[in-house]
Amino acid sequence: MTDLTRPVLDPEVEAAVTTNSAGDNSPTRMGVTSLTPDGIPALREQAMALSASDETLRHGGRVEFEELTVPGFEGGPDVPVLVLRPTAGSGPRPGICFTHCGGKVASGTRMAVDILGLLDWVADFNVVAVVVAVRVGPEHPHPAQVHDGYAGLLWVAENAASLGVAPDRIALFGASGGGGVAAATALFARDRGGPAVSHQVLLSPMLDDREITVSSHFENVIWDRTSNRTGWSAILGDECGGPDVSPYAAPSRATDLSGLPPAYLDAGSADTFRDETIDYGARLAQAGVPVDLHIWAGAMHGSEGVAPKAEVTRAAITARLSYLRRIFGPTPIGPDAG
Template identity: 35%
Template sequence: MRARDGINGQNLMTSAPPSDAFEAARADTVHPAIAEHLAAASADDGPSYRELSLEEIREMDEESPLSADLDIPVEHVEDRTVPGPDGDVPVRLYDSRTDRSRADPVIVYIHGGGWISGSIETHNRICRNLTAETGYPVVSVGYRLAPEDPFPAGLRDCYAVLEWIATTDDVRGIDPERTVVMGDSAGGNLAAATALLARDRDGPEIAHQVLIYPAMGGAQTTLAYRENSDGYGLTAEIMDVVYDRYTESDIDDANYYAWPRKSGDLSGLPPATILTAGFDPLRDVGALYADQLRQAEVPVSFSNYPAMVHGFFAMIGDPVDVDPAHEAYEEIATKLRNQFD
């Protein structure tokens, strides 16, 4: 059986707890509103995740209440395509500015969904809120999904969008030298991998990377995985299914572009902001990656939200609205403004 989640090559990773600089733990109890939401979801006695077809998984994500649109006014929303390595890559541009005469930072947002699901549509509420909170334009990437297009197809699409931003004169009011790569979960993995690829290829400038509960490799060896492998949304079963479908071989699993924690050299990467959730099996790998960046002398800011679960970044309105989710947007906006403004 092929090793999953970057277990191969563990010489380049550590399962030891994060350093005191990036302490990550969970609260005594999950946030009450989230507990109520999880209880309602668990009452739906459907098939296990492993029994679902790929089409059913994608339909479930598209129809999730946390994927529903919210009434967040945005001045300009436009669907486009960007030339990619194997065809056009869909993108959606969100811009909350009424005045686009000046060049501002731009955020490239890479959605989560375990590399096999998720879309521009499922993350519409996140991107609308992100441009509203930061004041910066957001480009959401519709990268190719596994297993039809396994690693590194999605990463190549994300990098193509980065290159497009660096060279296009077709988007008003952006400064490509102040590009932020950002993503949640699998999207956090791809954002980190895009930053690595840009560094290694001497590619487009990335000014900051924002990684929200990222899937960085080696989660099964951590305390967070043992604490949170069932009952909090993202389960060990779900992780097994998506990891099995993302990569095709042990060679892929040994590649640090698939699992960024495997990189033996993180020097020269852009500053990072990393957010994790206490009741998330991926909590510790986010903290450990922050630790690796710190050891490579990369400026890094780390925050753990102890009463939150995986996916809390979408909990900014119906059916679940929790203050820590809004605080996370404020934290990110403040970090970026402090760097750019």
């Protein structure tokens, strides 16, 4: 009988994360360590090591950047943001409000922006991106993250003219824990009557705290069941998995998905977030929301970082770029134009 807790990886992805240094027949996957509360400080140190340098952010002279703090929601603490603008092209440009939050417990404006391709998007598609570093648990439980995400969106919308952003072309983006925050921010903005969000792009999003799907029980993968429980518990505490969790914390809890912006969702078939991504995308479509939904066979959480050259990773990135061309047109200004 197939062990559904140990998903099959694409061979190239498997090779990228597997070592068999002992020379026996029981290889272990490198970097696959369950996160427990005691491990959160170490995870944050690892995440900080991925912070982009000034040189990286300049992207060969194609991007300029500015680090700011913006007002928090309803008197909350100021929120750190990183503004990324292309040095070529002209405005008004599309805008990306990118919420960053690794596993609900690590955040920073410079973390993983180059790994996810954000700098390429800015340079190639003539887009202004604002990276919003939301507060994280356990120090800052819900609703800190959705409040910070919404504060970032409000700031982009209210400062669209000075940012050179078209106010009707502001999209929410997020990956992993930040993907969940982006989805929650879209819900929050809808329910509060604005600002308008043109699209939501949710990359391997963390949406559901309940552990009720097959993929939420995955083991021996990056961000496994234990890690997922640690992340959710950090912002929800004892309410995690219970009946009273807000959809602004766990968007899969939302029962009404109508009136939300068009959505792009993707995940790997070996990703703990696979099933909740499928469910959320399907329910968005059933609510009349235009949806692009991609599940990449054999890809795992974080394949962009651990197996960037794998063909399945390249395919996923190509699909994302195709979507950006569709929503951001006209033709990109970067080296891939045409």
